[in-house]
Amino acid sequence: MKVRTRFAPSPTGYLHIGGVRTALFSWLYARRHSGVFILRIEDTDRERSTQAAVDAILEGMHWLNLDYDEGPWFQTHRFDRYKEVVGQLLDAGHAYRCYCSKDDLERMRSEAMARGDKPKYDGTCRNLVSPPSAGAPYVVRFRNPDSGEVTIEDQIQGLVTYQNKELDDLIIARADGTPTYNLTVVVDDMDMAITHVIRGDDHLNNTPRQINIFNALKITPPIYAHVPMILGPDGKKLSKRHGTVSVLQYRDEGILPEALLNYLVRLGWSHGDQEVFSREEMINLFDIKDVNKAAAALNPDKLLWLNQHYLKQGDTGRLADLLGDAMREQGITVELGPNPEDLFLVQRERFNNLIEMANKSRCFYEEITNYDQTSAENFLKPEAIEPLRRLQQEFEGIADWRDETIHSALTTVAESLGLKLGKIAQPLRVALTGAAVSPSIDKTARLLGRERTLSRLKRAIEFIEGSRIIP
RNA sequence: GCUCCCUUCGUCUAGUGGCCCAGGACGCUGGCCUCUCACGCCGGAAACAGGGGUUCGAGUCCCCUAGGGAGCGCCA
Numbered sequence: 001m002k003v004r005t006r007f008a009p010s011p012t013g014y015l016h017i018g019g020v021r022t023a024l025f026s027w028l029y030a031r032r033h034s035g036v037f038i039l040r041i042e043d044t045d046r047e048r049s050t051q052a053a054v055d056a057i058l059e060g061m062h063w064l065n066l067d068y069d070e071g072p073w074f075q076t077h078r079f080d081r082y083k084e085v086v087g088q089l090l091d092a093g094h095a096y097r098c099y100c101s102k103d104d105l106e107r108m109r110s111e112a113m114a115r116g117d118k119p120k121y122d123g124t125c126r127n128l129v130s131p132p133s134a135g136a137p138y139v140v141r142f143r144n145p146d147s148g149e150v151t152i153e154d155q156i157q158g159l160v161t162y163q164n165k166e167l168d169d170l171i172i173a174r175a176d177g178t179p180t181y182n183l184t185v186v187v188d189d190m191d192m193a194i195t196h197v198i199r200g201d202d203h204l205n206n207t208p209r210q211i212n213i214f215n216a217l218k219i220t221p222p223i224y225a226h227v228p229m230i231l232g233p234d235g236k237k238l239s240k241r242h243g244t245v246s247v248l249q250y251r252d253e254g255i256l257p258e259a260l261l262n263y264l265v266r267l268g269w270s271h272g273d274q275e276v277f278s279r280e281e282m283i284n285l286f287d288i289k290d291v292n293k294a295a296a297a298l299n300p301d302k303l304l305w306l307n308q309h310y311l312k313q314g315d316t317g318r319l320a321d322l323l324g325d326a327m328r329e330q331g332i333t334v335e336l337g338p339n340p341e342d343l344f345l346v347q348r349e350r351f352n353n354l355i356e357m358a359n360k361s362r363c364f365y366e367e368i369t370n371y372d373q374t375s376a377e378n379f380l381k382p383e384a385i386e387p388l389r390r391l392q393q394e395f396e397g398i399a400d401w402r403d404e405t406i407h408s409a410l411t412t413v414a415e416s417l418g419l420k421l422g423k424i425a426q427p428l429r430v431a432l433t434g435a436a437v438s439p440s441i442d443k444t445a446r447l448l449g450r451e452r453t454l455s456r457l458k459r460a461i462e463f464i465e466g467s468r469i470i471p
Numbered sequence: 472g473c474u475c476c477c478u479u480c481g482u483c484u485a486g487u488g489g490c491c492c493a494g495g496a497c498g499c500u501g502g503c504c505u506c507u508c509a510c511g512c513c514g515g516a517a518a519c520a521g522g523g524g525u526u527c528g529a530g531u532c533c534c535c536u537a538g539g540g541a542g543c544g545c546c547a
Contacts, residue, residue, distance in 0.1 A: 168543080200541095203541090205474075267484095298483095439509085440508095
């Protein structure tokens with residue numbers, strides 16, 4: 001039988017990191033088994049579903065290249081079908097109309113709680129023969145078996161058994177006739193012939209109810225795999241407090257999709273000691289049976305480490321384009337300096353995300369407005385004037401502006417003055433970039449270009465001379 | 472409250488009764504490299520939640536306790 005998995009987010013909030021990992025696992029499982037991956041939008045909650053959230057889900061999936069073979073399907077387009085199944089269940093006696101009001105239910109719940117019982121429906125309307133009054137509003141409840149048990153053979157959690165008497169008669173259709181979650185998932189998973197349901201373990205408790213509905217429909221339920229939750233870096237439940245709401249925010253913060261996917265796949269899943277996985281490796285090695293049972297906390301540092309790994313290893317052309325985009329986003333006029341690829345080659349090992357790389361590359365595109373105070377105090381001192389002047393002369397004589405020629409100018413000056421390279425490299429660095437940290441000095445000068453290098457040198461010398469007269 | 476689930480270094484994890492006085496990775500940390508930062512390389516500290524069993528032998532099996540989480544919605 002062909003494997004068919006699905007990712008079924010509800011567009012009531014943004015696509016967050018936990019949802020993405022669930023999607024990733026479902027996608028990997030389908031790809032691993034040459035199966036079909038389906039995207040289904042569970043938008044039956046008309047009140048809270050938004051188009052913006054739908055767009056964010058689609059954009060997020062696209063950004064991560066989690067491609068789906070079928071869908072996106074929208075549950076709101078399938079109301080007729082759900083109604084049909086509710087009718088079927090009603091006719092077969094597996095469901096019944098319940099006329100209890102919300103107030104009745106509320107009272108029922110609080111009374112049960114007070115008794116120390118589970119706040120479940122008491123079955124008042126279970127065996128009603130006729131409505132309390134003609135045209136009285138009602139919901140439809142599923143008639144859950146009241147004895148026996150349901151065992152889930154969960155691929156991750158193992159065997160989990162529930163007693164039917166612990167389960168109550170859940171509502172499958174609201175008073176306005178619209179279907180509820182537990183009914184729609186079952187109908188969709190049935191109609192879409194889903195073979196493996198991979199979802200968050202917050203759904204584990206719903207599973208026995210869904211299995212009972214499948215049974216009532218005389219359909220074999222899919223195989224279930226409930227993946228544990230993802231926690232914030234503090235080990236607490238993921239929330240907006242942790243900063244990142246939508247996955248797209250990771251993109252906007254300079255994270256590469258391959259880094260995020262690699263990071264996520266190792267959250268709860270492992271293959272021995274391997275840490276780095278290409279898409280192909282993930283697909284070939286992934287197995288649900290290797291997924292852990294315990295919740296995992298996010299580790300931002302490790303994500304960044306992977307991001308840097310992919311920055312160092314990835315395709316230069318593509319990454320340079322992304323860097324160019326990031327610079328433009330940061331308001332840098334890319335045309336005013338080295339092309340992004342030359343810059344990227346020099347910067348790729350020095351930063352772990354593109355945004356920071358872009359921001360810290362400003363000096364190649366914009367004039368220096370002021371020197372970093374500490375750097376200037378440490379290196380733009382009177383004794384630096386001589387080395388800087390000599391460099392000026394040497395640089396003026398260079399016709400072929402390359403790393404090597406620049407570097408040899410540096411060593412020539414250093415040797416002639418009997419100084420260590422660092423003694424002239426640091427003043428030069430501050431002169432050229434405004435601060436004491438930059439790529440290696442020869443590359444920095446090369447990227448800057450000969451003219452810009454010379455004018456900044458001149459300005460630094462003037463700065464030092466000027467500061468000499470200021471006490 | 473009731474039902475269900477979970478528990479190895481700070482974090483992600485390896486480990487399926489002896490190979491483990493517990494391995495890898497991130498982070499932290501000492502050093503090397505070095506024109507700064509970074510990269511890279513070498514080294515270090517750091518964990519089986521607690522208690523009972525079972526067994527010649529337990530991180531690995533069983534029970535209990537504690538802690539954490541989820542569900543109990545006319546949300547999904």
